[in-house]
Amino acid sequence: MAVQRLVLTDFRCYASLRLNIDAPLITLTGANGAGKTNLLEAISFLVPGRGLRAARLTDIARRGGDGAEPVQRWGVAATVDGLDGVYEVGTGVSDEVPVENPRRAVRINGAPARGQAALGERLSALWLTPDMQRLFTEGASGRRRFLDRLVFGFDPAHAGRLKAFERAMRERSSLLQREATNGDAADPAWLDVLEETIVEKGVAIAAARIALIDRLNPACAMGIGPFPSASLALDGVLDGWLNTMPAVEAEDQYRAALVASRGVDQIGRSAVIGPQKSDFAVTHILKNVPAGQCSTGEQKALLISIVLANARLQSLERGAVPILLLDEIAAHLDEGRREALFAEIQALGAQAWMTGTDPSLFVPLSGTAQHFTVANAEVTEQSLGAYAA
Ligand SMILES: Nc1ncnc2c1ncn2[C@@H]1O[C@H](COP(=O)(O)OP(=O)(O)OP(=O)(O)O)[C@@H](O)[C@H]1O
Ligand SMILES: [Mg+2]
CATH class of the missing domain: 3.40.50.300 (P-loop containing nucleotide triphosphate hydrolases)
Structure with missing residues (x-):
């Protein structure tokens, strides 16, 4: 390309x-x-x-x-x-x-x-910028964005999925907050519809991330020349469910958790689980240390490793780099x-x-x-x- x-x-x-x-x-x-x-x-x-x-x-x-x-x-x-x-x-x-x-x-x-x-x-396209030097030490949202971009190359529908998920989450939260502040009772049928979208898209997002990590891990484990081998994992409640139970069961649990958290989410403190709560965990394999505890230079080298491994895998799977x-x-x-x-x-x-x-x-x-x-x-x-x- x-x-x-x-x-x-x-x-x-x-x-x-x-x-x-x-x-x-x-x-x-x-x-x-x-x-x-x-x-x-x-x-x-x-x-x-x-x-x-x-x-x-x-x-x-x-x-x-x-x-x-x-x-x-x-x-x-x-x-x-x-x-x-x-x-x-x-x-x-x-x-x-x-x-x-x-x-x-x-x-x-x-x-x-x-x-x-x-x-x-x-x-x-994949990018590395000086801003990303703090990726492993700052908040999880930057790491999720990085991971999602790695997914885009294999699964172009991922971008649309994320958008639909975020839209439904925003609507649910404004509905719940209106109810808490103005007493406008949220229409339970509409809440159900939104939560159904959240469950469907949320599980699809987590599954796409897991699928990418499963495919990328063998490539990252090899390391490339002086760039270290890395092991990747997804850390989150929903991700854990998807790894241990059938997807339909994970959906049921997720749906139930959303309903149960309506009260807490009313006050804007999202207790909801989901893909917006996951973290992308990277480990330096040789040192057996989480990326966040590696030196600045090692963190940079890990990022390069992951990006090169992703490019290599895209070249294999899509025939284009x-x-x-x-x-x-x-x-x-x-x-x-x-x-x-x-x-x-x-x-x-x-x-x-x-x-x-x-x-x-x-x-x-x-x-x-x-x-x-x-x-x-x-x-x-x-x-x-x-x-x-
Ligand atoms: N919307 C804008 N309109 C006009 N100039 C802008 C706008 N946004 C950014 N700039 C300016 O563009 C210039 C070039 O920015 P850029 O980040 O590309 O520099 P750079 O060559 O990468 O520099 P560095 O080596 O410091 O990274 C900056 O002076 C910046 O203020
Ligand atoms: Mg610059």
Whole structure:
């Protein structure tokens, strides 16, 4: 899978940008604030979701200079070689949608697509960013998001499932809270309907995560060169039920738990079990230590291991390798690990976009990578050879 052409309009710092890509490896270097991560973020909108910054749609449109009218319109267009061959994709926010409720529209080959699912059926992308360094030490929600993105590459319906689940959870909770504050009795039949959706989607989400972990574990257990072997697990009540009883029984228990927790959920302190409570637990196999207790460098190496293993598995199962967006990855690795990473990406045949402030780190890719320098939202193609010592 590969991006062949990328066109940005009023996207972050870019008023307009066109790039033609003809190499599997793309390196982008430039000073802090030049616009490197913004470019990777643009590519991350070619798959479902909120992109690699998990940004609000209203933050993405380019802010003009002093006194400029704020715009809400932004767009990313691309020619992509995906699972079904080459297609044209456009996504962004138009001026027509209401400001208070912006929606990211998607067009494929010129025709509007219903929702973002069509993106996931054609393309998958994985990313690693400096922000993710704290993934194993911060709250579980970041780890769940990371895990769900690993699932998307194998199960494009997962994104829609998560959305439907979250919508039903939000509606149930506002219904219960209205009842608690205004005394508007919640319609029990409607609560039943919502909880049925929650049970169905919630169990499907947990099952998809478990299925991914079961498949990914053997690949992660191998380790890749200097990147450590890892063992993955899903930690949660619902996940435990699914591992020990038939799915229908787990559904019954989940449904009963929802009904029993209506009273507690009324006061906004969700006692409900479900996929929104699970944690993605990663263990460094050789050290037999949870990832959160590993050194910063080891945690980074574990993340790279998992992403590479996922890419390798997608290549085996789907016959296509996801696009890799690796922000600032080279700077954080010693030379041996850096070379091993470059070698593995090339062995996978992945299209990888890598950023950094120091072009000399990418010199070993001279002749292989298409290199761009980024300065003040201008992107210029250059030879990496020029940076060789
Ligand atoms: N909506 C926006 N409109 C205009 N500029 C924006 C918008 N959002 C972010 N920017 C600016 O874009 C610039 C480039 O950001 P980006 O994160 O791409 O830099 P970078 O090259 O990755 O830098 P670093 O090396 O520090 O990571 C920043 O100065 C940022 O403030
Ligand atoms: Mg950056």
